[in-house]
Amino acid sequence: GCSNSPASAPGSSGGQPKRGGHLRAAFAGGGAAETLDPHLSNLFADAARAKALYDKLADYGSDMTARPRLAERWEPNDALDRWTVTLREAEFHDGRPVSAADILYSYRRITDPKKAYRAKASLEPVDLEASRATGPRTVEFRLKRPTAEFPNVLAAFGAYIVPDGTDRFDKPVGSGPFRFVSFTPGRSARFTRNDAYWDGAPHLDALDIVVADEESARLNALLAGQVDYAHELSPSTARAHEHGGRVTIVRLRNSAMQGFVMKTDRPPFDDPRVRQAFFLIADREELVKGALSGAGTVGNDLFGKGYEYYADDIPQRRQDLDRARTLLKAAGAEGLRVTLDTSPVAPGFVEAAGIFRDQAARAGVTIDIRTGNKDSYWKDILDSGTLAGYRSGAMPIEAHISQRLLSGSTTNATHWRRKDFDALYQQMQSTKDTAGRSALYERMQRQLHTEGGFLVWGFADWIVGTSPRVRGVATDAPANTLDWARFDTVWLA
Amino acid sequence: MTSFRPWILRRLLTGLAQTAAVVVLVLALTEALPGDAAVALAGDDPDPARIAAIRQALHLDRPVHERLAQWAAGLLHGDLGTSLASGRPVAGLLAEAFPPTLTLAVLTVTLLVPAGVGLGVLAAHRAGGLLDRLLSTAALGVYAVPEFVLGVLLTAVLALWLPLLPPTAVGVDNLLARPAVLVLPVLVLLARPVCSLGRLVRAGMADALAAPWSVHARRCGLPPARVRFAHALPNALAPAAQHLARTVDWLLCGVVVVEALFAVPGLGTVLVNAVAARDLPVVQGLALLFGLTAVVLNLGADAVAYRLAPRAEAAA
């Protein structure tokens, strides 16, 4: 009875699923900071473990639409500020059924004002004081304002459901496809099949999630058969081994937006002509080739390529140095000199800065690159500097806007604060029909495309390697979506 | 020689002061890093409110010296504090990361001493000769190769091309239970110190073997091996002992690269992660550990030097 969720993810190669086997998957980790508390999960390894043990009410499909998971269905009222969510029949590993109380407990735990759980900001629209269980398996969520995209909240990163009252995670109990066996932070975690899983028991007998921080270690382990699945490989690794036959390379497209952010409220970028000139300076192909080693596609200064509501109709922007020069001249910014903040927070980041510097030089703009500390980079660029490297994982376009582009957004790195834009967003959230919302999304995106602060030059593939006997790995699942790092649908041939 | 004991005692006392200095230095540097544990925990979602909340929850809003004092007070009760990033006790965390590092270090040193000394003695056997040149050049070559390059090469050949050995220790919780995974890391760890130790020993040996007292020992009919090992070697060892102490220190604290390459979750990994997470209690705990190790090792090396150059009373 789960019409909305795919019965089985599209496999990397066909064949009849086989039961049994023990799969070892290698992820980059965070050492002792790793945790099994799904609300704290921050790293990909944490997320993969959380996904094995727990469920969310909803999760994202490959186009970032929310797909029901523990929720069987959801229905809004007309004002879109009261949503009734009906749970499916599912049980935790200890046999207790998943109930409305568990949902409310989990959400209240996440939004605990004294704590700082990851999904706290995403759950902000929900008024949990007023929300209540209307039956053992129905929850009525009261929202602080109309929210047409409320399902996105249910699918938010880290909004996992834990049993009511849980506060310790040394022997975690969830409703997910695998049961907990053991865990050593920074090293390995072991899980076994949950035969009673509501979405059908996994094919695998057991799953190990092991940690190898270094990419080459993950690759070598994969090549030597120490692991069967290696998460996050580099584009050059992919190219080197794609046709070797020893490993299967899976490219998860559109996983990470790559770009630069310009502070739209400070010189020189407070002048839209300068921002446009910068849009035109970027040679996106060169950036993708050089910084992503070709593993990605070009961007069009908009977030969410391939996602629901993405404005595909807006023509692709190309490098035009003459126009860029003209615009700069018009803005009185000839011989412009700006500082570009960057930091080795992700592969390709610093390279992109270097490439862009060279491109800008051809338009008469001098860019000084300042390499910041990678551990505090995101905080540092939020309010200081004028131009900085940026990247973002997958999330619905709505989430991108609400978190980064509204006057009250907490991580508004472009300082994009427009009353008219905010109004469009509110209007969109209050619009019930999809077509109407779609039109509003397009208007917002057009505005961002012409004068926004995000210079999005590309979308990086997320590269996963598996041993050839691993089947059922989803190929079109950007990182953090439902089918990414999903091991209940995987089997060993 | 009766003054040996007070000397050690005094050195241990200054050692404690030194360790305190190390802790403070490391703390000051870590504190000077941009951002704090809250910022690091927030990562790419640096919501100011969230950061403020984390900061409050971790007591990061209190001044450093207060936190340091509290940590020191805890230390007196044998409590190293709790990790900011994971909320787990630091002592337990270090205790978990120590065995892999110790295993690697002990194994490496056990092989290093005979190999390095042997190489040096062999090369010094005929200083300037063909064997010496070959050995020296090879040693220099290997010494100049950083671990990450050597690691890649050895892994490519021994683990991937001729699949003789497992390339990483990924997912292995007890290294000693799967000794095969230790071979590559130990080889890589060994490579550089063997070469540097060998060169120092060679230099010392060449001088010692040319000294008149070596000539006299040979003249007295002592077999060449005895002259080499019992007479010349001790005189060549003082700098080598210093170097060895440094190497052990490095093995215990600085094998970040090898741990990363072979996915061995030891102290180096903890260190890098702790710095990245601005996890001060862990960094302090590590600094304490490093400081104490260094004090003990330096003391050992000085004691050896004291014994090997008895004429030099100044060493005490």
Place this chain on the structure above:
Amino acid sequence: MTDAVRVRALRVSIGGRTVLDGVDLTALPGRVTALVGPSGSGKTTTGRALLGELPPDARVSGEVRVPRGPVGYVPQHPASVLNPARRAGALLRDIARRQVRDLPRARRRAAVDERVRAALAAAQLPDATSALSRYPHQLSGGQQQRLVLAQALLLGTRVVVADEPTTGLDVLIKQRVAGELAALARQGIAVVLLSHDLAVVRALADEVVVLRAGRVVESGPPDELWARPRHPGTRELLDAERAETRGARAEPGPVVLRAHGLTAYHRGAPPVLRDADLEVRAGERLALVGRSGSGKTTLARCLSGLHSRYGGTVTLDGRPLPPSVRHRDRERLAAVQYVFQDARAAFDEHRPVLDQVARTAVRLRGTAPERAREEALELLARAGLPETLVRRRPGALSGGELQRAALARALLARPRVLLCDEITSGLDAPTRRRVLRLLTDLAAGPGGPALVLITHDPDAAWLADRIAVLDGGTIVEQGPAARVLAAPAHPFTRALADAYASTGEGRG
């Protein structure tokens, strides 16, 4: 005859200089063959040729035949052949162990110990336990000498080359060591003795070969040689005439250097010098005598600021003298100069001797380098060292030559007090006379140094105005030389006086 050492027409030239020029020598088993000759005549070089250890750049012709197997060797400078990082016991046991290899394992240890003890006793180091546990630098010069001798005795070779084996030994021990060498020869070993000590040579040798400037000028049994020396050089060499009867003398002036209640010790050991009082007056010559190991060198080192682990006071002109050279200013450094017992160890092996000698004047008197070299050359020449010699590095000088260079180095400071530690031990009689004359002349001159002569040589002691006798770290007797030697109170002083008398008789 196969056991004989045979040297025929040996020519050695080093660095273009002919050091040996047609040396013939035969040393028979069971006999002591002595090689005598002035300092620098080639004795050590001959000895090294027997060992096959001439420097790599030496050009050698002629024939050297030595029986197979190792050759026992007592080098002239014992300090350099003792491994600084090995205790005396280990050095001896290493050798002894080779001798007991055919014994059953269980008995080897005891046998080794027994042999080591026997060798030590034979080398006159009876206090075995304490000596064995010491490092070489913790032994006195004479003790080191005997340790090396013990090594040679332990070796059990068929040939022993002993280069100045009795330097640094006091008269009593010297006689006993000579006795041991004779006993060695009686065991059928060929002993080649290179020595300046004519008393020992005459008492011990069966055959004496006289070298002069690298040539053998004559040879024969000692009695014959002493009775009828053919070569004028030999006559001069063998003439045991006393240096000079005290020479010219200045009236002793005020006290320059005074040590009061000096108690010196080494790290972690009982004091080696106890409550010593000593005065040195301007223009005076003081002989410091005593058994080997009695603390003479230590006393001198305390005075000269090289040993600062002591209690008590040292004053110069009534003002306290800093215990360490590091704290002495230029003037006070220059005022008290020390000539090292082991000259070879006191020179930098990398630099020419002349440069090193001249530096004293440059550093301590502020003389211009050119002028300092001239002064140094002049002084060295007076000590019998020509310019060609001193332009070389220390390695190319003989033991006696270096000893004189060391003396010149100290003298160049124009010291007020000169502490001479066994500076004549490595010199032949004529050279010794020459050096002593040089010293006394300088001392008698205006502003000349007061001399403290640490010596085992009765001649040198005789030269002194006053004698102080050290025994076991205590000054047991002190007074005018004539009185002390005429009416010795202490057994050691008595032995010294006897030895003096006997050499005096030797002179006839």
Place this chain on the structure above:
Amino acid sequence: MSKARYLPGALLAGIPLLLALAGPWLAGDAGPRGTSFTGGEGHWLGTDFAGRDVWRQVLLGGQSVVTVALAATALAYAVALPLGLAAALTHRTWLEETLTRPLDVLLAVPSLLLILLVASVHPPGRAGLTLLAALVTVPDAARTVRASATEAASRPVVEALRTQGESWWRIAVGYVTRCTARTLAADLGIRLTGVLYLVATAAFLGVGAAPDAADWAVMVDRNRPGLFLQPWAVVVPALLVLGLSVGTNLLCDAALDRKDHPK
């Protein structure tokens, strides 16, 4: 004959030195970027991780390595030698303690941690990196100097030189250093290599030089992922670094051996 012994060292060290010196002049302008880790298209050593021409990067990348390594080693020894000698020559315990204990504190901080921290606090330029590398090298080098000088410093010659009123420098450098020259030269060579290695490892950990800097040591690390696609980007700079360090060490050896056997 005597010249010949310098030949291997001179050749090995000469090529990298020459490239480092002349490279920046020969490099010319940056052409357009290609795809990373490919060969051909006018890139005769292929492209690097950022699609740049490897040969051009090689030409540009020597200067920083060579200057940092040489300057840091020289600087480290300029500090460590007097410190180590002073510690070996002094008899004053307090002086020795004040000289060596602070260094021991530095020594007790693992050098990579120190670099990691300092470089993160203040991203260093070339000069900063040099200072940093020198800083972490000094304590170790000073200890080695002290250990090897202690024996020579306790010889009677030193006492004789002191009674001669010889200056500290002459004793320390003129005698003690000379006696320990062989060990020190071996150590110096090792330090030079150590600094090269340090720069490379710092790059591995993501500090020190900018990640896309033209720098042989950085290139080796950054181009590692493409080793199986386009080996030259790793192999060439690695060989140059190797040649530099082996060559200088061989030169040291050759010079010393000559001094020891004057003919």
